Amino acid sequence: MKLIQLFIVFLSFNLFYGQEKPILKIDDDEVYISEFEQIYWKNKKENIATKEDLDDYIQLFVNFKLKVKAAEEMGLDTSKKFKDELAGYRVQLERPYLIDTSINENLINEAYYRTLNEVSASHIMVQLSPNPSPKDTLAAFRKIEDIKLKINSGIASFEELAEEVSEDPSAKFNKGNLGYFNAFKMIYPFECAAYNTPVGKISKIIRSKYGYHLVKPNNIRKAKGRTRTSHIMITINPKTKDIKAAENKINSIYKELTLQNKTFEALANEYSEDRKSAKRGGEIGWVSSADNFYPSFKETVFSLKDDEEFSKPFQTPNGWHIVKRLEFEPVGDLNSMKYELKNKIQKDSRAQKTKASFINKLKAEYNTKESFNPKILFDLVKKKGINDQNFKEFNNNKVLKTPILTFNDLTFSNIDFIQYLIKGNLYEKCINNIDLVKIHFQKFVAKELIEYEKTQLEKKHPDFRALMKEYRDGILLFEISDQKIWSKALKDTTGLKKYFNNNRTLWQYPNRINGTLFTSNSKKIINRAYKLIVKGRINNDSIIALLNKEDALNISYKEKNIDDFKNYNTSFDNLNDGANKPIYANGKWYLFFVKEKLVTRTKEFNEAEGIIVSGYQSFLEESWLRSLKEKYNIEINYDILYSIKEKP
Structure with a gap:
């Protein structure tokens, strides 16, 4: 067969x-x-x-x-x-290709249900170190057992004991309440306890890498989907703790929004103190109702009913915010989310379920035979004094040469298993523990079956073979392109300078001005700024402080080089050195203070090195491809090419 x-x-x-x-x-x-x-x-x-x-x-x-x-x-x-x-x-x-796809389907369905439904749960934890001793493990288990007994007997409530004895530090403040979460937000055993235990009941004791837990589900609700969100944030100065100053500033920004003097993106870029998102116009990406944001932040985000709608200012422990809804997306159907869920499962501990089932299928497919007797092996080990240093001296021993695993014409002996234990630093632990030996023998069987299956993937799965070829060619493409184009352009300084000198007219500065640009929505304010600048008695920062006393957004300025004058309804020729009279353009008032007028000129190499190197790389690639096309005979079958009509 x-x-x-x-x-x-x-x-x-x-x-x-x-x-x-x-x-x-x-x-x-x-x-x-x-x-x-x-x-x-x-x-x-x-x-x-x-x-x-x-x-x-x-x-x-x-x-x-x-x-x-x-x-x-x-x-x-x-x-x-x-x-x-x-x-x-x-x-x-x-x-x-190394999982049981039928089990994977069950896990996908489970994960989808848990994505569609969010659970609010509390927990009590008794902590364990990463490598606890049997004594410490037993003590922790007895402690969590005692806690559960007290809850079940009514001596104390779950919340009281979470606050008093839980070793999760946050329990002192939240009485163990973790809020709402959904699939993949917690470790898998914890997630299962939260979803599989009836609301209001206490779960069985569960073990995680952090210790032992009791889980109490508080509520289950439908997920609200997710919202692509922007925000403007003003933080409260930790030194002065001046809440009022932050509140006044966020209210001024909100006023600008409601008057539509500036866009949300422009205000975020200019004023938001979350600088990472400010550079993107305030965008922070997708916010789901199960994400780890402050509750007040999520509540405000999901209170917005329309795209482009923004909130009133509100406060969280991080500061003051205005949030804007960019796009709303409900939880997708199973088909649309299948690929995403599958990828998450592969990276999660729940994938172990699919691997165990897959090993059993391989055992059947390859007619696996196991004849391992741990007692006979380790009786010999003790009798002969075999250890991880001298085991090679016993390679010809009859017991050690005895086959213990066969499949698909491959045979493994006791000596192979001992080498496996030694390589994994497991040998000393297993010598006096038959149960542990049996566990590691099954891991040994699984390892050898998987290693063999990997050698068969190209034969069994043409799509895998094609994918490997695509990656292989991609790596080669990158490496040779680096040698022939990218790195060569940087190292070949002589060729680079020659290319620059032959093409230097390609890189030129346009007419520019270097100076200060003041911006305001008010003609009155910009004219006051002009008068102050002409008088020349105070610096720019003092002008801004003086004119922004009543409103923090009255006027702003930037030191910059400007070469595009269209947005300001002026031109290079119309601007003079020093202060120029205010200009009205695109709903705003602008005031130029010109320090220097810079006329058009060819850029020197160090002024445009990046784009010159990029141009040289393109030149090298074109030259290289011409030589390759001359070297090789190329035939394209256009009849086959044009037979391609629709995506399969």
Whole structure:
């Protein structure tokens, strides 16, 4: 039966590739339509192929394949660096093929339910160190048992004991209440206890890497979805703790928003003290109702009913905020979320369920036989004094050579198992513990089955084979491009300077001014600023402080070089040195103080090095591709190319 299955895999594999005709030939190397289509459709949003699009893409594909062929001829695919990098990618790509997909479906459905429904839960924790002794483990278990007994007997409530004895520091303030969360927010055993225990009841004692827990679900609600959100934040100065100053500033910003003098994005960029988001116009990304934000922040975000709606100012422990709803997205249906959930499961501890089931399937598929007798082995170990230093001296011992595991014509002996234990620093722990030996033997069996299965993936899964080739070629492309283009452009200083001198007219400064630009929404305020500047008695910061006494947003300024004058309804020629009279443009008043007028000129190398290097890289790539196209014979089968119509 096993031979028939392998024959079918081999036959289907050969039929699949045997029926294909090459879409491209570079000398004697043939590239089939399946490889072209895999990359083509991956990089194309539309589901329909056009002749123009195919013509453009086949040229890019030819360039790609030429570079890969050149990399192979240089032997880059034989280097240790290449092999190590490809092996690292392979570890990631193998994962979806080394699980039981049927179990995975159950986990996806479970995760989807827990994404759709959020649970509010409290917990009591008795902490354990990362590597606790049996004595410490037993003491912690007895302590959590005693706590549960007190709750069940009514001596104290869950909340009282969480506050008094829980070793989670936050329990002193929240009585163990963790708020709402959903799938993947907690470690898997904790998540299961929260969702599987009836609301108001106490869970069984659960163990995590942090210790022992009791979990009490408080409520379950439908998830509210998620909102793409922006905010403007004004913090409270920790030294002065001047709450009023922060409140006044956020109220001034809110006034500007309501008067529509400036956009939310402009105000966030200018005033928000969360500088990371300020650079993006205040955007902080997606906020879900189960995320770890302050409750008042989430409540305000989800109180906004329309896109582009913004809130009134409100306070959290971080400071004062105004939030804006950019986009709302309800929880998707199962089909739309399947890929995302699958990826999360693979990275989560719940994936162990799929691995255990997968091992059992491999055992059946490869007709696995186990004949391990731990007592006989370790009686011999003790009798002969075999240890991790001298075990190789006993390689010819009959017991050690005894087969204990066979599958698919592979055989493993007791000596293989001992080497496994020694390599994992498990040998000394196992010598006097038969139960532990049995556990590690099953891990040994699983390891050997998985290692063998990895060698079969290309034969059993054509899509995996194609994916590995894509990654292989991608690594080669990057490496040779670095050698021939990117690094070469930086190291070849002579060639770079020559390229610059031959093309220096490409890089020029336009007419510019260096100076100070004042901005205000008020003609009265900007005219007062003009008079103060002309008098020249106080500096810019003092002008701003004086004119912003009543409103922190009356006027602002920036020191900058300006080369685009269209937005200010003026031109380079119209501006003079010193203070220029205020200009009204696009609903704002501007005042230029020109320190220096800088006329157009060619940039020196050090003034445009980045874009010059980039241009030289493009020049090197074009020259290299021309030489490759002259070196190799290229044949494109346009009949096959134009047979591509729709995305499979």
